[in-house]
Structure formats: structure tokens, C-alpha cells
Amino acid sequence: MTVDGARQNITGNVVCTNAVGNFNIAIGQQVSGVAVVLTPDAATVHSVILGNVNGVILGYQQGMSGGQATATKDGNTYIISGSATGVTAALPPVMVTKPFEIRVTCS
Template identity: 45%
Template sequence: MVVASCAGCSGDKSNTGSSGSSGPPPAPAGPKVVVDGQDQHVTGQVTCTPAGDNINIGIGDAAAGIGAVVSNANPPIVHAVGLGSVNGIVLGFSDAAPNQATSAGAAVKDKVYAIKGTASGVDMSNPQQPQSVTKPFEMSVTCP
């Protein structure tokens, strides 16, 4: 995922020659969230707010609950991820949850964050028998 994100970044550098089209370079790719192999088609502004030794990343409307908290370390440590509601199940990741500390990882180059891991949630479609659910996820965002 980082390669795809960075391929768009490096395209700007190659446009410095005289053999390009006239006009501004292409805008960076928007945020991308994939859960269990399915693109979640997220939209909205990306916000990246420093908070102590971490950066809080938000995508779109805060009420949707899509974002992440990662450390400023290199590579970043993933503390939390919110994926919002996916097929009626609210999915997320927290390194504070039992046995979850190593279930997500991140990389950053320039201002492009790539976060991958396993999110969990509870399927409440049958309230008498709630089912734990885990799904792989990937998130790619470019901080402004």
C-alpha cells in the first residue's frame, strides 16, 4: 500500500521536466480505507493533529469515527484505529486491548501514513448471540 501511495508522490518530481502537460501537478490521492479486501470509499477532509508524542488522524466527519492515533516514532506505533461502521458492525483497533498490541503496524514517508492491521468488533444482528468479528484493514492517508 505504501508503494501505491508513494508512486503518486514521486510522480510530482518527474513533472519538473519540460515534457509534461501544462497545468498544476496532480493532487495527492485521497484517503483510502480497505476492510476485508473491500474499499470503504471514504471521503472528506483529512486532519492530522499533534497531541504529545502522537498524531491524531481523522478522515471526514468525526461522527463517522474513521481515523487513527499513531506515535511520532519511526516507524510509528499504532495506538488506535476507528473504521466506523462496516456492514453494520463498528470496527476498531486498540493497542490497549488484550493481545492486540502487535495486531497493527504503520509506516510513514513524508506525510503519507500507511496503517495495516486487524480490527475487531461485535456483530449484534442477533442480540441473543453476539458474535466477535475480526477483519483485516488497510488505511492510507496523506496529512496536509
């Protein structure tokens, strides 16, 4: 995974599941990991959580302003990319938007 052009180190397993008409991808640990919810054919990305990136929890939620995400599927490989938003811990808090790309193979 890259965020703002920088490769992110994510440790842990990749878990891919179908649930309630969606396809869920979880990578790594709960706090520092990545979670993606999309349609099984990758036509629509519903949400992306990128975890804590340099002190900011970044994410995308379909229908909310400030970010966007698209996905492609080739066999069992998914590429999810777009922009995610988050709020810094600085005072005053600042909204940031960062580009991201996730490449993951589900087996």
C-alpha cells in the same frame, strides 16, 4: 481504505494534528469516519477506529486482545494496516475480526 479486501467510501476531510506527544489522523465524518492515534514517527499505533463497516463498528486498541496494527511513514504519507475487531448487532452478538489498510497523506 480497505476492510476485508473491500474498498470503503469515506467522505470528508483529512485532518492531521500533533497532540500530547501523539499524531492524530481523522478522516471523514465522526460516525462513519476513521480515526488513528500513533506516535509521530509511526513506530507505534495506539488506536484505530474504522467507523461503521457493514453494520459493525470496527476498531483496534493497543494492549487489548483481538486485533493488531502497524504503521509506516514515508514523508507525509502514512500506511496503517492490521486487523480490527467489532461486535455484530445480530442476536446473539458475534465478535468479528477484519483486516484493514489505510493510506493517507497529511499536509
